Amino acid sequence: MTDALLRCKELSKSYQDGGDQVTVLKDIDFALQAGEMVAVVGASGSGKSTLLHLLGGLDKASSGQLFYKDQEMTHWKADKLAQWRNQNLGFVYQFHHLLPEFSALENVAMPQMIAGKSPVEAKKHAKQLLVRVGLEHRLSHRPAQLSGGERQRVAIARAFVNKPQVVLADEPTGNLDGEAAESIYQLMLELNQEMDTAFIVVTHDLQLAEQLQRVEVLKNGILHKEQG
Ligand SMILES: Nc1ncnc2c1ncn2[C@@H]1O[C@H](COP(=O)(O)OP(=O)(O)O)[C@@H](O)[C@H]1O
Ligand SMILES: [Mg+2]
Structure with missing residues (x-):
């Protein structure tokens, strides 16, 4: 038993590159506790986005296991994973991924309408x-x-x-200048405190990462705790 919110065990991901097999992630063990805020840092190409996509069920691992609370979701089908994401997970991407034809209000209301709320209710909460x-x-x-x-x-x-319960943020400040990046970081720190939402924030900015409770470093496919 574990009280972790989101957890993976010996998670690996390989890609076939011509005749070669390229291993991006190798036997990753990772656990995120409720309300915790963790930074994952690593060089470009080290597998940070791959790891987030596996943890969020957006991509399938080559081997290993994935758990949410005490449920194993390693073999869940796409529709079950999509429903789980809609109810339990938020994603923030480097390039916002907002719908260009819709207003800010409509973009924020959309996931609630997908979850079954009326447009009026959804827009009120989005506002x-x-x-x-x-x-x-x-x-x-x-x-x-x-x-x-x-x-x-x-x-x-x-x-x-x-x-x-969990927000996965993939280089949410990667496209912003220093001041805007810092203020987005502050906002995420505040929301973590106010709503007790757990965060995994992928970044290559070590200075920003060090404001978080825990920093994990991804290197050569292996996740290490930062030596402080
Ligand atoms: N669909 C794919 N097919 C083959 N290789 C991939 C694929 N997606 C990612 N990779 C490789 O996996 C490695 C890690 O990529 P990524 O997770 O995007 O790294 P990061 O987010 O740390 O920059 C890179 O070498 C990338 O080329
Ligand atoms: Mg990436």
Whole structure:
């Protein structure tokens, strides 16, 4: 038994490259506790995004096991994984992945409508979250009308809208300048405290990573605790 929220055991991922097999992740053991905030750092190409995609059920491991609380989800089918993600998980990507034709409000309301809320309810809650992330003056703007930092705030509001227990953020500040990056980090730290949401934040910015409770380093396919 374990009280971990999200956990993997001996998780490996290999790709076939012509005749060669390239191993990106090798026997990764990792556990995220409820409310915990962990940074994963590593060079470009070290497998950070691959790891997040495996943990979020967006990609299948070559071997190993994946657990959410005490449920093993290694072999769940795509529709069960999609439902699990909608209810328990938020994602924030480096390039926001917002829907370009929709306003900030509609983008944030969308995951709740998918979860079955009425459009009126969904928009009311979406507005509350957008106000919380400092965008009350940008509700009807489309992504192209927002700055990079504002788009990431919308993406964060969207990730939080179904009250997930875990948010997986893949280089959420990778596309922002220092000041905007710092303020997005602060926002995630505050939301972690306010909502007790666990975070895994992938970054190659060690300075930002070190503001988090725990830093894990991905190197040569193996995850190490940072030696402090
Ligand atoms: N679909 C794929 N097919 C083959 N190789 C891949 C695929 N996706 C990722 N890789 C390889 O896996 C390695 C890790 O990629 P990635 O997880 O994106 O790294 P990071 O996010 O740390 O930059 C890279 O060498 C990349 O080329
Ligand atoms: Mg990546």
